[in-house]
Every structure is written in structure tokens, then in C-alpha cells.
Amino acid sequence: MSSRNFDFVLAIGGEAGQGIATPGDILARIFIRRGLHLYTYNAYQSIIRGGHILLFMRVSDQQVDNHGDKLDLLLCLNQDTMDRHLSLMGAGSTVVYNADTITPGDVPDGVQLCPLPVSELTESRNRLIQNTIAVGTVMALMGQDFEALEESLSLRFNRMGQEVVDENVAAARAGYDYANENLMIKTDQVPAGPKPLAVWAGNEAVAMGGAAAGVKFYAAYPMSPSTGVLHWMAQHARDLGIMVRQIEDEIGVANMVIGAAHAGARSMCATSGGGFALMTEAVGAAGMMEIPVVFIDVQRAGPSTGVPTKTEQGDLWQALGASQGDFQKFIVAPTSALDAYKTMPELFNLTDKYQCPGMVLIDLLIGEGRATFDPDEVDMQPEINRGALLTEAAQQNGYKRYENTESGISPRAIAGLEGYVHVVATDEHDEDSTLLSDEFTDPTKRRMMVEKRDRKMSTVLDDVSAPSLEGPADADVTLIGWGSTWGVIKEAVELLQEQGVRANHLPFKWIVPFHADEVTEIVNSAKKTIMIENNFSGQFYRYMRSETGLSVDGHIRKYDGEPFAPHHIVEGVLEHLARETDIFVPTEILKV
Amino acid sequence: MTTTTKTSDGNSLPQLTAKDFKGPVDPDWCPGCGDFGVLNSLQRASSELGLRPHQILTVSGIGCSSNFPGYFNSFGMHTLHGRSLAVATGAKLANHELNVIVTGGDGDGYGIGGNHFTHTARRNVDLTYLVMNNQIYGLTTGQVSPTSREGMLTKSTPFGSIEPPLNPITSAIMNGATYIARGYSGDIRHLTDIIKGAIEHRGFSIVDIFSPCTTFNRDNDHPFFKQRVKKLEDEGHDTTDWQLACEKAMEWGDTIYTGLFMQIEGRKTLGDRERVLREGGPLAHRPLGLNDKQVEKIISGMM
Numbered sequence: 001m002s003s004r005n006f007d008f009v010l011a012i013g014g015e016a017g018q019g020i021a022t023p024g025d026i027l028a029r030i031f032i033r034r035g036l037h038l039y040t041y042n043a044y045q046s047i048i049r050g051g052h053i054l055l056f057m058r059v060s061d062q063q064v065d066n067h068g069d070k071l072d073l074l075l076c077l078n079q080d081t082m083d084r085h086l087s088l089m090g091a092g093s094t095v096v097y098n099a100d101t102i103t104p105g106d107v108p109d110g111v112q113l114c115p116l117p118v119s120e121l122t123e124s125r126n127r128l129i130q131n132t133i134a135v136g137t138v139m140a141l142m143g144q145d146f147e148a149l150e151e152s153l154s155l156r157f158n159r160m161g162q163e164v165v166d167e168n169v170a171a172a173r174a175g176y177d178y179a180n181e182n183l184m185i186k187t188d189q190v191p192a193g194p195k196p197l198a199v200w201a202g203n204e205a206v207a208m209g210g211a212a213a214g215v216k217f218y219a220a221y222p223m224s225p226s227t228g229v230l231h232w233m234a235q236h237a238r239d240l241g242i243m244v245r246q247i248e249d250e251i252g253v254a255n256m257v258i259g260a261a262h263a264g265a266r267s268m269c270a271t272s273g274g275g276f277a278l279m280t281e282a283v284g285a286a287g288m289m290e291i292p293v294v295f296i297d298v299q300r301a302g303p304s305t306g307v308p309t310k311t312e313q314g315d316l317w318q319a320l321g322a323s324q325g326d327f328q329k330f331i332v333a334p335t336s337a338l339d340a341y342k343t344m345p346e347l348f349n350l351t352d353k354y355q356c357p358g359m360v361l362i363d364l365l366i367g368e369g370r371a372t373f374d375p376d377e378v379d380m381q382p383e384i385n386r387g388a389l390l391t392e393a394a395q396q397n398g399y400k401r402y403e404n405t406e407s408g409i410s411p412r413a414i415a416g417l418e419g420y421v422h423v424v425a426t427d428e429h430d431e432d433s434t435l436l437s438d439e440f441t442d443p444t445k446r447r448m449m450v451e452k453r454d455r456k457m458s459t460v461l462d463d464v465s466a467p468s469l470e471g472p473a474d475a476d477v478t479l480i481g482w483g484s485t486w487g488v489i490k491e492a493v494e495l496l497q498e499q500g501v502r503a504n505h506l507p508f509k510w511i512v513p514f515h516a517d518e519v520t521e522i523v524n525s526a527k528k529t530i531m532i533e534n535n536f537s538g539q540f541y542r543y544m545r546s547e548t549g550l551s552v553d554g555h556i557r558k559y560d561g562e563p564f565a566p567h568h569i570v571e572g573v574l575e576h577l578a579r580e581t582d583i584f585v586p587t588e589i590l591k592v
Numbered sequence: 593m594t595t596t597t598k599t600s601d602g603n604s605l606p607q608l609t610a611k612d613f614k615g616p617v618d619p620d621w622c623p624g625c626g627d628f629g630v631l632n633s634l635q636r637a638s639s640e641l642g643l644r645p646h647q648i649l650t651v652s653g654i655g656c657s658s659n660f661p662g663y664f665n666s667f668g669m670h671t672l673h674g675r676s677l678a679v680a681t682g683a684k685l686a687n688h689e690l691n692v693i694v695t696g697g698d699g700d701g702y703g704i705g706g707n708h709f710t711h712t713a714r715r716n717v718d719l720t721y722l723v724m725n726n727q728i729y730g731l732t733t734g735q736v737s738p739t740s741r742e743g744m745l746t747k748s749t750p751f752g753s754i755e756p757p758l759n760p761i762t763s764a765i766m767n768g769a770t771y772i773a774r775g776y777s778g779d780i781r782h783l784t785d786i787i788k789g790a791i792e793h794r795g796f797s798i799v800d801i802f803s804p805c806t807t808f809n810r811d812n813d814h815p816f817f818k819q820r821v822k823k824l825e826d827e828g829h830d831t832t833d834w835q836l837a838c839e840k841a842m843e844w845g846d847t848i849y850t851g852l853f854m855q856i857e858g859r860k861t862l863g864d865r866e867r868v869l870r871e872g873g874p875l876a877h878r879p880l881g882l883n884d885k886q887v888e889k890i891i892s893g894m895m
């Protein structure tokens with residue numbers, strides 16, 4: 001059962017260029033300062049002006065991990081919003097709109113229409129002022145004090161001067177007072193949390209995670225939806241002493257981080273699927289030269305240029321197949337922004353220990369979605385462990401970079417360290433890095449080196465957590481997901497429980513290495529299994545099957561570019577339980 | 593940047609000889625391959641500049657010429673085809689105390705790596721780039737290259753190439769390199785001096801080197817170059833005049849010029865412009881992670 005006292009979803013709709021982000025930020029700031037939890041998802045199009053945007057903001061006294069099912073309040077900044085989204089309105093919800101420019105639609109019973117006579121409420125000719133009036137109205141409708149709004153407005157606008165602050169405060173006041181006098185106000189007070197919270201987008205979380213892990217070199221080529229990582233890094237570069245460079249292409253990016261890593265700097269880069277495709281030859285180079293680097297793929301809907309501003313879990317096989325040949329690697333799919341943050345230092349320690357590349361798969365949903373976190377619960381100075389890295393100069397000769405040790409891990413000297421002169425090569429090489437082709441291609445040595453690199457990973461399963469069930473062990477149905485679907489499946493399990501269906505959840509985060517034995521045991525003891533993925537072909541299902549031979553009883557898949565809402569999963573599970581559906585695809589359409 | 597022969601405690605060390613820069617394996621280049629002369633010249637230049645192996649990082653791509661790092665005694669990275677400049681830029685920025693010398697071929701640098709060539713020059717990264725230009729793809733057994741002459745018969749142009757070649761010197765000038773020279777591997781003394789100048793130059797220096805492929809390029813062999821090469825310095829060339837430099841670089845008849853075409857001194861390198869490198873030494877040697885002040889600033893920006 002949900003223990004939420006307060007759970008409110010508001011959405012702001014309009015077109016690009018109408019300034020939706022500003023009321024969004026103003027409201028977010030008020031909520032987090034009040035100690036409320038927040039989760040936002042911005043549905044938008046790849047367009048700078050025009051098009052349609054719908055920003056979902058879910059606010060609660062408890063942690064929220066998805067954008068929810070129904071809207072409690074819709075703020076329409078244009079006619080399109082009114083025309084497209086009324087089907088999302090929940091019982092007792094409210095639609096706020098500018099009565100001068102927007103014609104109301106037919107709303108279901110119990111939905112309150114709140115027209116704002118904007119031209120009567122302001123004399124300002126600033127086109128964006130209607131947004132601020134509306135924010136005032138929203139605050140009144142939610143029963144909030146005006147003071148918090150005033151403070152948030154000053155914070156937002158004070159860089160533009162007192163006049164702008166005053167204009168906005170006056171407009172907000174007009175909207176606030178108008179609502180109090182003319183509209184039906186929600187009576188239950190919005191609660192307050194114990195302390196203010198902070199908010200981040202997943203892209204910021206991975207960037208911060210990298211910084212906390214000691215990243216000193218970051219390179220990128222802009223590509224939605226990964227660009228937020230670059231922006232955060234660029235903004236913080238000087239304060240944090242991180243070299244941040246925008247490079248001519250993703251091939252250059254990937255190779256440059258390898259160069260920086262070999263010289264000793266912890267290095268990473270982020271991109272989306274298309275850019276990652278260009279990086280893949282370098283991923284294998286890092287594997288062959290045994291240089292630790294981290295590649296982040298913020299997935300968007302593919303294939304090819306695909307749907308640039310839409311989400312998908314579609315790059316799993318690209319990551320699995322990135323680069324030719326067999327080489328050692330990590331692939332991890334964090335389950336939320338917070339998890340993405342925590343994953344970065346862990347992954348850097350692992351790639352240093354095992355001297356190989358690491359790949360992080362998040363997606364637009366995590367990367368651009370925003371969520372609150374409690375700064376006291378986030379370790380900003382995590383343990384840093386660089387494994388078998390040599391840093392002390394020595395007077396010696398005969399260092400073998402790829403020494404065939406028992407563990408397979410060869411002590412790694414960075415370039416420039418006196419006493420450890422050596423070459424690293426993408427060609428197959430001997431222990432002392434002599435190219436095999438420089439002698440004659442020696443099958444015995446080739447086999448030795450392949451086995452040495454593989455042997456490094458013999459202990460790796462002990463170093464990452466195995467997947468485990470969330471919820472009752474003896475549930476009637478087990479929902480399996482990976483990466484970003486964690487938050488929405490978690491809530492679907494609660495909703496199913498309310499409807500009398502005992503479900504549990506098996507979320508996957510580590511893809512490579514894969515705990516095949518543990519997974520087999522869990523899946524074999526489940527009564528019924530349903531695999532949930534935000535892609536067309538069941539990429540994770542096929543991977544799990546290839547690693548374990550396991551199959552599942554049903555699938556829920558979504559590949560229209562929008563993320564799952566909890567009710568999509570609930571419906572899918574009920575459908576599977578009622579009859580033998582093979583693949584359930586939610587067809588409700590978000591018109592963005 | 594050049595470092596003198598001093599240990600960390602300030603003692604002078606005896607200067608190393610060219611032989612000391614011989615790598616652990618003998619080159620597997622064909623007898624007479626021009627690349628031997630380039631290897632020999634860099635070994636001499638390193639000795640004459642008083643460098644030590646651990647102060648140098650050679651970075652190459654893939655090709656006959658790109659096998660270079662294995663034959664030279666220093667740190668080395670033998671990377672992917674066409675990617676040496678990107679890797680080298682990363683290494684140089686992470687540890688700007690290293691002398692980073694990039695070695696490779698015409699296909700590697702001007703073909704598949706062309707985008708990096710343009711932008712590394714534009715950024716004026718403090719690298720020394722030695723291109724062993726044999727006007728052919730050697731390692732893949734003789735296909736046309738971006739510097740092959742029009743009409744050249746190769747395995748991939750059996751009826752003659754129909755494309756005009758690229759001019760590395762004028763390209764480098766236009767792209768913003770700050771030390772642009774041409775050498776000939778048949779004149780080791782001259783090439784050594786050019787390479788010394790390139791290593792000592794602060795900024796992106798490129799030396800395009802005629803390094804004949806004796807196996808796959810019959811057109812541009814030693815006799816071809818011996819008859820034609822003339823040293824710019826013998827004509828009192830003005831190395832500050834870019835138009836003159838381009839004119840000389842485009843001359844391709846009975847006379848083909850070698851030597852320093854152009855040098856711009858004092859232009860800031862990418863590293864010089866980077867605030868992050870201004871103090872604190874090489875990035876690679878700095879403490880990892882965030883301090884309390886940095887943490888506080890980040891978090892307060894998110895509340």
C-alpha cells in the first residue's frame with residue numbers, strides 16, 4: 001500500500017520558446033525548499049521553436065521515481081495543450097489556462113476548468129508574463145503561502161534586475177489573488193518535509209559521480225540527450241580542476257580520453273547511440289591496451305538518428321557488441337539518477353582494478369529527468385582505489401607492462417614514470433608489449449595473452465552486487481526489468497498489490513558481468529515471470545536468455561518513444577494473468 | 593617543451609647517445625624503406641637535445657610507419673588507424689610535461705585521420721607530428737593514398753588515380769599549425785635538425801617527410817627525390833611569410849623544397865590557454881576527488 005500522504009502531479013504544456021522551463025524551475029524550487037520530493041519528466045520534440053512540450057512534475061512527501069498516471073493540475077500555455085491532454089486529467093483535477101487566447105475543451109465530470117483573464121490581471125506586454133500569473137494561480141490552488149513564491153521569483157529573476165523581479169511578483173500576486181477569490185481551492189494543506197532537498201537531472205548526477213570519482217579529463221561531442229553531462233562538466237571545470245573539451249567528433253573524443261587515461265588521469269566521455277557507434281573501435285582499443293576509461297551512453301530512440309528527444313532502452317546490443325574481438329569490459333545500467341551517481345565511483349574503481357573499459361547505459365528518461373535527493377545521503381567523497389597502479393619512479397629496467405601474472409592483472413605504469421618505459425599497443429602483443437606480428441605470429445603467445453586478459457576477470461562477480469528480488473519472495477508474478485524501468489515497475493508492484501495481485505520485482509543493473517547462477521535460481525523459483533522493456537525486440541530478454549537459457553512467461557514492451565507510466569505495467573500484468581498474451585504493448589498515446 | 597638532462601635531485605646525467613634510443617625490437621621494415629632514416633633522425637635529435645626515454649611519449653596509428661614506437665626507446669602508444677593525434681592530445685593535456693611525438697603515415701594522418709589533423713593544428717596543441725609520407729598505403733600492400741600523384745598506378749587504381757593529391761604543407765598552414773616543415777629521409781643530418789626544431793617549438797609542429805616505400809611506390813623513389821629536393825634555407829627563405837611558404841610548398845616539378853616553410857613563435861598553445869593547467873602541475877599527478885569546499889559549492893547550486 002502506498003504510504004503517501006501527498007502525491008500531486010502537475011503538468012505544464014506549451015510550445016518550445018514559450019518559456020516552460022521557467023515556471024517549472026520556480027515551482028520545483030518552492031517544493032524542494034519545502035522538503036518535498038520531486039520527479040520531473042519533460043516530453044518534448046527536437047525543435048527549438050514551436051512544436052509541443054509537456055513538462056510533468058510529480059510532488060510528494062515520499063520519494064517519487066516516475067511521473068505517475070494521472071494529472072492533478074494541467075497548466076495550458078497554448079491551445080494545443082488543452083486539445084491534447086485532457087484525457088490525462090484525474091478525478092478532482094484542475095485545468096488552468098489563459099482565457100484570452102485559449103478555448104476550453106470538454107472536461108470529464110469533476111474536473112475544474114480555471115480560466116484566467118490574463119489581460120485584466122496585468123498591463124505588462126511581456127509575452128512570458130502569463131506564465132508567472134499562472135504560477136501564482138497554481139500556488140493558490142495548491143493552498144501554498146505567497147511568501148515562498150515571492151522568494152523563489154526573486155531568486156530566479158534578480159540577475160535581470162529589480163524591475164523584472166517586481167513585474168513578476170506583481171503578476172504572480174494577481175494570479176494568486178484571482179484564484180483565491182474566484183476558484184475552488186484545494187483544502188488539504190501541502191505538507192512540508194523535515195529539511196530542504198536538492199534536485200538533479202541524471203546527466204548531472206553521472207557528471208557529479210565522475211567528478212567525485214576523480215575524473216580529471218572529460219571530452220564530448222554534443223548529442224541529445226547526453227549533452228547535459230557536457231554542460232555540467234563545462235560549467236564546473238574551473239572550480240573542480242577538470243579538463244573539459246569539446247572535440248571534432250566522437251571518434252576523437254573516445255581516443256582522446258584513452259590518451260589522457262594512459263597518461264594517468266581518470267577520464268570519461270558521454271554520448272548517445274550514434275556517437276557511441278563512432279566510439280566503438282576505441283572501446284576495444286582500451287580493452288586491448290588495458291587502459292581504464294568510462295564511456296556513457298545516454299540512450300535515445302533509434303535506430304540511426306531515430307527520435308532524438310525520446311527515450312528507449314535500445315542500445316544494449318550495441319554496447320555488448322561494441323568493437324571487434326573478445327575483450328574485458330563492464331556494462332552497467334543504473335536504475336535512477338541517484339543510482340547513476342553512486343555507480344560512477346564504483347565503476348571507476350572497477351575499471352582501474354581490472355584495467356579495462358566501462359560502459360554506462362542510461363537513457364533520456366534518467367538523463368534528462370530530474371529527481372530530488374538528500375545531500376546528506378550522498379557520499380561526495382567516495383573511496384578511490386586505483387588498483388595495481390604504479391606511481392613511484394624507480395631505477396630499473398625490464399618492466400613488463402603485460403606481465404603474465406597469476407591473477408592476470410599486470411601492474412600498470414602510467415606514461416612518464418621513470419624506470420617503467422614501455423609501449424602499449426592495439427596489435428596483439430607479448431608481455432613486454434612486443435607486437436606478435438613483429439616476431440612471427442606466435443599462436444602460443446597469442447593464446448597466453450588472450451587467457452591472461454580473460455583471467456583478470458575471474459574474481460569480478462564478487463565485486464559487483466548480484467540482482468535480487470524486491471518485494472515478497474513468494475509472489476504470484478515476478479516483474480523483470482533493467483536500468484531505468486526500476487522506478488516505474490516498483491510503483492506498479494504497489495498498485496498491483498492494491499488490486500490484490502501479489503507481485504515482486506527483479507531489477508537488473510549490472511549487465512556485464514552477469515550473475516547467471518543467482519539469476520537462474522531466482523527465475524526458476526518464480527511462479528510467473530514478465531519481462532518489461534522500453535524497446536521493441538526485448539534486448540535484455542535475449543541477453544538473459546543467451547547467458548542463462550532462461551525464458552519468461554510474457555513481455556511488456558513500449559517503443560513509442562515515451563516512458564512507461566505505472567498503469568501501463570499494471571494493465572499489462574493483468575492482461576497476462578487473464579489470458580496468455582505473449583507481448584503486451586500499451587497503446588495509450590501521449591500526444592507530444 | 594625540452595627538458596635538460598637533469599635528475600630529479602638536480603644532478604646532471606651524461607647525455608644519451610642515439611643508440612640509447614634504440615627500441616627493444618629491430619624494425620621489420622623492408623630493406624631500404626625510408627622509415628629507417630626517420631627513426632635514425634629522431635634518435636639523433638633526442639640525443640642531441642639531451643632528452644631521456646621516460647620524458648618522451650611516441651604515439652602512432654596503424655601502418656608500416658606507425659610501427660615506429662616499438663622501435664624507439666621511450667614510452668609509446670601504438671593506437672588505432674588514424675587516431676594518433678587524438679590520443680596524443682589527451683596524453684599531452686593530462687601530462688603536459690611529457691614530450692609527445694606523434695609518428696605515422698600519410699594515409700593514417702591525412703586520410704582516415706584528416707579530421708583530427710585539421711583540428712589539432714587549429715588548436716595548436718604542443719605536439720611534434722612526424723608524417724612518413726610515402727604517397728602510398730604500404731602496410732595494406734600498395735593502394736592509392738591522399739598524397740599519391742594524379743595518374744599513379746596502384747593496386748586500387750590499376751588504370752591510374754583520377755584524384756589530385758592533398759598538399760600537407762599548405763593544409764597545415766591553413767589549419768593553423770605553427771611549425772611547418774618538410775624533410776627527406778635520405779638526408780638524415782638535415783632531417784635531424786628539422787626534427788630538433790620541431791621538438792623545441794612550442795605549439796603544433798608538423799614535419800611531412802618524404803620516406804620512400806621501396807616496395808610499393810616506384811614513382812617516388814630515392815632517385816626521384818635526390819634529383820629534385822632543394823633546401824629552403826639555401827635560398828634564404830623567410831619563414832614568417834605564409835604566402836611565400838605556400839608558393840614554395842606547391843612547387844612540384846624539377847624542384848621540390850624541403851626545410852622549414854613557416855614558423856609562428858609565441859602563439860599560445862591549447863595548454864597555455866587552458867585555465868585548469870595554469871597551476872598545480874600535470875593533471876595526471878593531482879589529487880583525485882572533491883574537497884569540502886567544492887562539495888559545498890556543488891550542492892548549494894542544486895538546492
Ligand SMILES: Cc1ncc(C[n+]2csc(CCOP(=O)(O)OP(=O)(O)O)c2C)c(N)n1
Pocket residue numbers: 654655656657658673696697698699700701724726728729730731732737
Ligand atoms: C579502421 C581501419 N581501417 C583500415 C585499416 C587497414 N590499414 C592498416 S594500415 C592502412 C594504411 C596505411 O597507410 P599509411 O598510413 O600511409 O602507412 P604506411 O603503411 O604507408 O606507412 C590501412 C588502410 C585499419 N587498420 N583500420
Ligand code: SF4
Pocket residue numbers: 620621622624625626627656657726730731804805806807808
Ligand atoms: S612496404 Fe613500403 S612502407 Fe612498408 S616497410 Fe616496406 S618499404 Fe616501408
Ligand SMILES: [Mg+2]
Pocket residue numbers: 655697698699724725726727728729730737
Ligand atoms: Mg603511407
